Amino acid sequence: MDDVKTLVRRSQAGDTAAFEELVRLYQDKIYALACHLAGNQADAEDLAQEAFVKAYYALKGFRNEADFGTWLHRITVNQWINLKRRERPTLSLDEPVQTGDGEVQRELAAASAEPQEALERKEFQRFVRRALGEISREHRVVLVLREMHDYSYEEIARVLDCSLGTVKSRISRARTALKERVGALAREAGVALPVERERRGGDER
Structure with missing residues (x-):
């Protein structure tokens, strides 16, 4: 070839x-x-x-x-x-x-997780998927390239034809935007995310 x-x-x-x-x-x-x-x-x-x-x-x-x-x-x-x-x-x-190998689900479930933990993680993944669709195009693109396709900052800069500093700034803002939107969706649904639950448990101790 x-x-x-x-x-x-x-x-x-x-x-x-x-x-x-x-x-x-x-x-x-x-x-x-x-x-x-x-x-x-x-x-x-x-x-x-x-x-x-x-x-x-x-x-x-x-x-x-x-x-x-x-x-x-x-x-x-x-x-x-x-x-x-x-x-x-x-x-x-x-x-x-x-x-080519068939359908692949977008979430990853921990094989050894307890049923309640697996359910919480599945719910968390659902919020992440929804939030990813609701944040801005600019933020979604950099997160997809960085987190899902494992592009380096330099590679993302070449793909988007922008400076390295711009890429780092966008990724930082995108992660913040995604985290905030996931948290908002969880609160709207009355669901405690695993991290929030752990934090409350630590406070109670």
């Missing part, structure tokens, strides 16, 4: 088979990112497809010394942001992610 840079050069010269190979190499990563951004399978599939179409037509302007994967992620994020600017969010973050 040709390396990525060779495939890019061939694609830029009009070789559609080479671009199809690039799609095959990156489609899983782009779809995973699209799932986290869009929140449901149907919109994620549309977003990923639109991102690759956009990449195909913008390929001649791509500088091949840059990282192709980072460039694709930037296009995907920008496509999602532009879409959200044109419509009100309609997120379904409770839906499982569809993968």
